[in-house]
Amino acid sequence: MNNQQLFENIKKKGSFLCVGLDTDVNKIPAFLRDTTDPIFEFNKEIIDATASYTVAYKPNLAFYESEGMDGWLSLEKTTQYIRENYPDIFLIADAKRGDIGNTSSMYARAFFEKMNFDAVTVAPYMGEDSVKPFLIYSGKYVILLALTSNKGAFDFQFTAEETSGEKLFEKVLRISQDWGNEQNMMYVIGATKVEELSGVRKIVPNHFLLVPGVGAQGGSLQDVAKYGMNEQCGLLVNSSRAIIYASNSLDFAQKACESAKETRDEMYGLLKLKGLI
């Protein structure tokens, strides 16, 4: 996929929603736990219920790894199901990987070749050679952590440099411009740090941003759109728990559908306000 195709899907659906498939076997409806593959069954229902309002899905790898081999199988089935039934979907592996060059090459192979994801989240701490092996795949994206949505973001990401006063997350945005471009890189910018969004857009005006932290974590969709939206939308706003766990009864898929639709409707309004649809 490329930015233009992603933007076309956003316009078509009137949505820049990414649904996070953070599927925890202990949080899904009890009646699903007796099936052969509860995680996959849950995902399948959630996907069918939300796909009309969604341009991207983002399984968080931790939730699958914590189930061992069974979890990996559920993940493979989930990505395959999306590919077969919803070919327009942008598929993100939320993996936050990053290692020395020869190792990152192996991760790139895992996510782009073996599992056919469109994008993978990568941590920047180890620098250029930990990111570049992901960038050689045409039509695939690194989504680099810049400013994360959690409290711990304040521990290091705001460290201001001696000579310039530049904060670490700004340095990550700036330096990484030399590694790739807006057709193979995106950035994670948390919705809970919305006061930094205008500054972020000065450094990376054209890149897509993956924005977690709306919903359960408290960020505002209105503010994200106000300060972060560009002429190609340039936003994928993630919601996980508020959608997939909207109910844990028999109506869980219906409630997920309603929650996704509600978010889509708000997004539709914001896209219209910006004159993009």
Added chain:
Amino acid sequence: MNNQQLFENIKKKGSFLCVGLDTDVNKIPAFLRDTTDPIFEFNKEIIDATASYTVAYKPNLAFYESEGMDGWLSLEKTTQYIRENYPDIFLIADAKRGDIGNTSSMYARAFFEKMNFDAVTVAPYMGEDSVKPFLIYSGKYVILLALTSNKGAFDFQFTAEETSGEKLFEKVLRISQDWGNEQNMMYVIGATKVEELSGVRKIVPNHFLLVPGVGAQGGSLQDVAKYGMNEQCGLLVNSSRAIIYASNSLDFAQKACESAKETRDEMYGLLKLKGLI
């Protein structure tokens, strides 16, 4: 395991060697590729050949993930084989994970509960709440990335802070002292940055350091011991490629054994020089 037990093993074996099981199916001897599980067969041979000279093994997760489900099975078999046959071994998941709190909890569960590793490498970029969920497991360790062995380490890890001049990796060492202690945290310090080791030891005198970068990456074992060894040794020096790929013919296990023994002999001398054995 705790630091004292690890130190006892180091004294018993006269070695602080960690063998990195970065097993790439394309690099192992051709005749193994026809077996049902080439990665596990290779690992088994390497482990049996090197366990007398080694206190730790460190599978790098990327190499297993890149093989999909088969790779995860090979990893499970490998860790199980080590647990059953070499119970004294300290087992490190080189995974470089790190995510918001509820997600890091899932990774902790994956590595400590499902796979029974003693330690997992974690990236510090997302701060405290991304690390703490790993620290609640008694007898288990986070090995936090501080100063890595690769070239990309210079991109961000040396960023000096505005007011104090403190470098980012020093800040990681300092701040993370509040999260845990030397019985549940270690640090990654690359052997290729040995000129920083004395400074590192001023901040973390008692913690164990996991030191990659000796061998294929060019770091010096002598220098690492000179500037990094403390009264409990405090070092796990990793070597991967120089040992596991010492040969790719029929004699690969024998050559790995010789390479590990050579490193052990050098380590034995360094432990003796320090008066620890």
